Amino acid sequence: MTFLPPKNTSEASANITSNTKSVIEGISIDCVIFSFDKKNLEVLLVHHAIGESAGKWGVLGGNPELEEGIDHAALRILYELTSLDNIYLEQLKAFTDPDRVRSERVITIGYYTLVNREDYNIKASVSVFEAKWFKINEVPKLIFDHNEILEFSLMQLRNRVRQAPIGFNLLPEKFTLLQLMHLYEEILGIELDKSNFRRKILHMKLLVELDEKQQDVSHRAAKLYKFDEAIYKKLTEKGFNFEF
């Protein structure tokens, strides 16, 4: 699932501002963007300055073009906001908001993505939107049915994280075991035992121990690990379990 972003940003943003007629009627795309900042799971919300929903926050949205697959559309819209490509993207499902009926958009396809906060901070400065990270339990009332979409994506994230190591997409490339543990604790809303977590995750042989340690911490520095994609692929093929 690789997306080739347009060569320059003016071309990209043109797709949003100028509402060309090649857009599919009745269908929109909404994309929940998750990130993990030190201790908290967060969502990126977009501020609506114009139109009927002015002043309110919502999930990132857009419209698929006629000759464009919907996954591709989601990646494109995502790229326009965050300047990130090669992002973990998964479709949730199609939503119909009863309140939307008779208004422009009848059906929206929901997506969620997991982005690494470091990458975002580096690249997102070019964004044309006003966007802000919200802690997951400090999300305000959103436009349309976006609260429902967010709720659903959280549920989906909690489920998927137990079946595959997708959580890694939220972490920097190199991380400590406790960072990883805190991530799981935050997403699943549970407390984990340090010792047992260690044993279990190391037992899976998914992590590669690096020769590096944490820097500038006021306590014993922890070993850094990275996630080995090759090993992951092998394991996914015969199916494996990530229960915690």
Place this chain on the structure above:
Amino acid sequence: MTFLPPKNTSEASANITSNTKSVIEGISIDCVIFSFDKKNLEVLLVHHAIGESAGKWGVLGGNPELEEGIDHAALRILYELTSLDNIYLEQLKAFTDPDRVRSERVITIGYYTLVNREDYNIKASVSVFEAKWFKINEVPKLIFDHNEILEFSLMQLRNRVRQAPIGFNLLPEKFTLLQLMHLYEEILGIELDKSNFRRKILHMKLLVELDEKQQDVSHRAAKLYKFDEAIYKKLTEKGFNFEF
């Protein structure tokens, strides 16, 4: 999720034959119907007699109306074919078939349902379609991207069946433990140990032992069980696991 079927069938079938203009452009609905017949997991396919796809088989499809939620549309379309209501229904996701682009339908919302074969046999005789059950591994090449949709729904079924006792929707109200076990074996494509399966499923306390036994079998008659919805609800709230 209860659907109120139209009072008479002529009203129902009118929705398909007369293509009213109130249909949402660019969106269709496709519905995979699973059933379990003694030993085999099966899908209900519909024969296309007219149009460009004449002679081929496909999953049950239809179009949502403008003021209709998509879940409701799926239930309605389902009712038109099977005369069944109160069916287990779950949305899969939205699909875009690259080959469909530029043809009428651009996006389709996939659904899958689990029906009890006995109920179907009783009610389905009134259907206006030519429909047939296919064993899951004897499915021919289908129209459009329907093979992909079927494949995806199978995957989803295999996943969901491990997390919630939805498999019960495929069985008659009263069943034996070995019928239930064979169901899991067939869906998951694995072999299970009779003794261990018993212990595990009974330990969950989800089943209610009935005072009845099998009739007319040429071996020792097995006790019949039924599935207690009240207990299920209680358990789902705190979450439980169905791994086998």
Place this chain on the structure above:
DNA sequence: CCAAAAGTGTTGTTGATACACCCATGT
């Protein structure tokens, strides 16, 4: 030396797995 987090070790309990075995019933 103390706080704070890293990292190791131990032990009891639970549950999965792999069997062996007996029971009831129609042909």
Place this chain on the structure above:
DNA sequence: ACATGGGTGTATCAACAACACTTTTGG
């Protein structure tokens, strides 16, 4: 009597939870 599936019992092993403990490092 035997085939077929129904149903019970048991021994072994692996995984998990709970908790106590030692180590490293900055201030």
